[in-house]
Amino acid sequence: MHPRHAIRFTRLDALLLLVLACAAGWLVWRVTTVLGYDWDWTFLGRTILRRSEDGSLTPGLLLKGFVATLRLAAWTMLLALIAGVAAGLCRVSRSLFLRLCARTYVETMRNTPPLVLVFLFYFFVGDWIMTALGAQELAYQLPEAWQERLAWIMAPPGKLAAFLSALATLALYEGAYIAEIVRSGVQSIERGQWEAAYALGLSRWQRMTRVVLPQALRRMVPPLAGQFISTIKDSSIVAVISIPELTFEGLELMAATYRTFEIWLTVLGLYLLACLACSLAARRLETRLARRAA
Numbered sequence: 001m002h003p004r005h006a007i008r009f010t011r012l013d014a015l016l017l018l019v020l021a022c023a024a025g026w027l028v029w030r031v032t033t034v035l036g037y038d039w040d041w042t043f044l045g046r047t048i049l050r051r052s053e054d055g056s057l058t059p060g061l062l063l064k065g066f067v068a069t070l071r072l073a074a075w076t077m078l079l080a081l082i083a084g085v086a087a088g089l090c091r092v093s094r095s096l097f098l099r100l101c102a103r104t105y106v107e108t109m110r111n112t113p114p115l116v117l118v119f120l121f122y123f124f125v126g127d128w129i130m131t132a133l134g135a136q137e138l139a140y141q142l143p144e145a146w147q148e149r150l151a152w153i154m155a156p157p158g159k160l161a162a163f164l165s166a167l168a169t170l171a172l173y174e175g176a177y178i179a180e181i182v183r184s185g186v187q188s189i190e191r192g193q194w195e196a197a198y199a200l201g202l203s204r205w206q207r208m209t210r211v212v213l214p215q216a217l218r219r220m221v222p223p224l225a226g227q228f229i230s231t232i233k234d235s236s237i238v239a240v241i242s243i244p245e246l247t248f249e250g251l252e253l254m255a256a257t258y259r260t261f262e263i264w265l266t267v268l269g270l271y272l273l274a275c276l277a278c279s280l281a282a283r284r285l286e287t288r289l290a291r292r293a294a
Contacts, residue, residue, distance in 0.1 A: 031261060041262055047253060062263075065249030066270050072166065072245055073232045075154070079171035080231070084178025089208070091183040102179065109176030114169070114237055121169040122162065122241045130161040159244070166238035174231050181223045185216035218289045225282030229275045236271075246270060 031037045047062040059067070090102035109117075130136060139150060139157035147157055155163035189212050197207040239248035250267040254260055 037261065039262065040259060043257065043259065044262055044266055047263075047266070061249045061253055062246065062266060062270065065244060065246035066274070068243070069232065069235050069245040069247075069271075070274060071154070072163075072170070072235050072238070072243070073228070075167055076170040076174060076231050076235065077228050079167065080174035080178055080227075083171060083175030085182050087175060087179035088182025088186065091179060092186050094204075105172075106176045106179050109173050114173055114234065115240065117169045117173055118166065118237055118241060122165040125161075125165040125168050127161075130164060135164070136161050155243075159242075162241050162243055166235075166241060166243050170231065170234060170238070174227060174234070177227055177230075178224065181220050181227065182216075185220040186212055188219055189215050218286075221282065221286045221289060225278065225286075228282075229278050232274050232278065233271065 028039075032039065044062075047060040049057050049063065050060045052058045087102045087105055090098040091106070093099055093102075136157060139147065139160050142150065142157075150157065150160070154160065186208075193211055193215065194207060197211040202210065235245055236247035239245060239251060242248065246267055250263050254263050257263070
């Protein structure tokens, strides 16, 4: 078992915190004096939670956008894992055709600007495929209770086509990076493990699923966690196709209130909260896997 090291707060840490606090204070002072900006934080509470007409608390725009961001990131990571694992295994396949197909997918996604992909999938998936399948009309035909569930799980019927377009874009884009994580994780396993599994009479599929992948998973957890955090941040790009996630709601509030700094600092804090929570969860999972392996 790896020894646990106590975290110590040193003088250097205190100095860095002091420097950061001074920099933040200087920035606020410059914005206030040079730009003549009038700070007002009083309205932000209503963007998180607000009271409805019956007096109950309901989510505000930023909280709705925050939940939509997490929902989109969760769906994206689920589909990206499926696409990434499949492409990653194809990358180490014996079949030349599968290797070429997987490499073409990975190189295309990784070397194309995500904004271009968003527009491409929005007009292709949203306008052509969803229209041909009649997905949006089918969603409108659902009972009201099922429409509410659909809105909570994915998006309201009116935004379903755009949501699926954004989901397809992000899933394929992030899946290309996950494919490389899977490939490098599999190739990092020592050749002796493959040979020992072969000596036991296991097939290649059994060697991969029972011997190699369980060991590679422990090595893939840190980069996969980083990719999930990247997915949360990358989801902000779909604001350009009016997906009501956190960045889009921030833009809408800024246009309505002209409170630029307060809104974007709050949006920054919400993104930071989500990413730090994922980072801590990944660290705990990595520690647990390391204890099991010890």
